Amino acid sequence: MNRSTNPVMGSLAKQGQHPFAESNQQQGGQQGQNPYGTMGNLATAQGGAQSAAYHQGMQNAANYGNAGTSDRPMTVDDVVAKTGITLGIIVVMAVVNYFLSVTSPNIGMILTVVGAIGGFVTVLVSTFGKKYGSAAVTIIYALFEGLFVGGISFMFANVTVSGADASALIGQAVLGTIGVFVGMLFVYKTGAIRVTPKFTRFMVGALIGVLVLALGNLVFGLFTGEAGPLRDGGPLAIIFSLVCIGLAAFSFLLDFDQADRLVRAGAPSKMAWGVALGLAVTLVWLYIEILRLLSYLQRD
Numbered sequence: 001m002n003r004s005t006n007p008v009m010g011s012l013a014k015q016g017q018h019p020f021a022e023s024n025q026q027q028g029g030q031q032g033q034n035p036y037g038t039m040g041n042l043a044t045a046q047g048g049a050q051s052a053a054y055h056q057g058m059q060n061a062a063n064y065g066n067a068g069t070s071d072r073p074m075t076v077d078d079v080v081a082k083t084g085i086t087l088g089i090i091v092v093m094a095v096v097n098y099f100l101s102v103t104s105p106n107i108g109m110i111l112t113v114v115g116a117i118g119g120f121v122t123v124l125v126s127t128f129g130k131k132y133g134s135a136a137v138t139i140i141y142a143l144f145e146g147l148f149v150g151g152i153s154f155m156f157a158n159v160t161v162s163g164a165d166a167s168a169l170i171g172q173a174v175l176g177t178i179g180v181f182v183g184m185l186f187v188y189k190t191g192a193i194r195v196t197p198k199f200t201r202f203m204v205g206a207l208i209g210v211l212v213l214a215l216g217n218l219v220f221g222l223f224t225g226e227a228g229p230l231r232d233g234g235p236l237a238i239i240f241s242l243v244c245i246g247l248a249a250f251s252f253l254l255d256f257d258q259a260d261r262l263v264r265a266g267a268p269s270k271m272a273w274g275v276a277l278g279l280a281v282t283l284v285w286l287y288i289e290i291l292r293l294l295s296y297l298q299r300d
Contacts, residue, residue: 071268078272079259082135086142086276087283093146094153101154112151118144126277133271141277145284152288156295169298173291180245180286184252193250195257203254206247213240233296241293248286255282 097115101108122141131137157169187193217228226232230240259275 071270073266074263074269074272074275076263078269079263079275082138082272082276083279086138086273086280089139089142090146090149090280090284093143094150097147097150098154101151102158108151108154111147112155115144115147115149115151119148123277123281126274133268133274135270135273138273138277138280142280145280149284149287153291156291169294170291172294173287176290176294177283177287180249180290181252181283184249185256188253188256193253195253200254203247203250207251210244210247231292238293238296241289241296244289245286245293248282248289251282252279255279 093115097108097111100111119141122137122144125131126134126137126141153170153173157167188195193199213230217230220226220228221231229236231237255278258278262271262275
């Protein structure tokens, strides 16, 4: 049985019946003086940490268990419905904080930081606090992460990229995220790339490596006030963004496989909330990395 590179998905497989994440350029081109530089680095570290947190002490479950008498088995429709609700909340909160950032940048910045910290803590609670499949935890995550996504979108679209059409940049990132998600779902369904233990081990190692690099770059930014070599918009930064996008995309394969196993094993229907949380973590990370890459390419 393969583990997921997503902390929530990986934890779902652990518990039997309770089987169940910068801007680097400154407006006007003055590097090192952008107040959003550290926040952009945090976005990468947060996404990488959420996608790799599960690896410590994670064990394969012998089985997922069956739904008890008080709950019916989980279905694909449950996963689709709960994921749709989760993403809908994220979108609504993102829109709210985006337009709040337009009118009150300081308040928007505070809410963005609160969203980043709150979303990360919520994932940790779900992963290690035996709250797998909790509707409340998933909804709270969506509320926090929506604030973060809205604020970071404003920063990339209106601060990092001087003079660029903000709505076009965000629209391209959304379309890119949807395209990657659909593409990886097709790859999984056709079996073009199979989820094997070797593939899983590779993904785990790669995600840990990216997390270490992102945290190192974040520390560099905190001490220097600059974006850091992995987020300064240069060739190395572009390559790093492409690597992050690739890892987020391939993480979907393990997440799909994990959800598929839960459905086939007859896990309780409430576990669909855990699946929704896991998919949301990966989708948010992918969106942020695509948005970041586009900001590099559209920079004046």
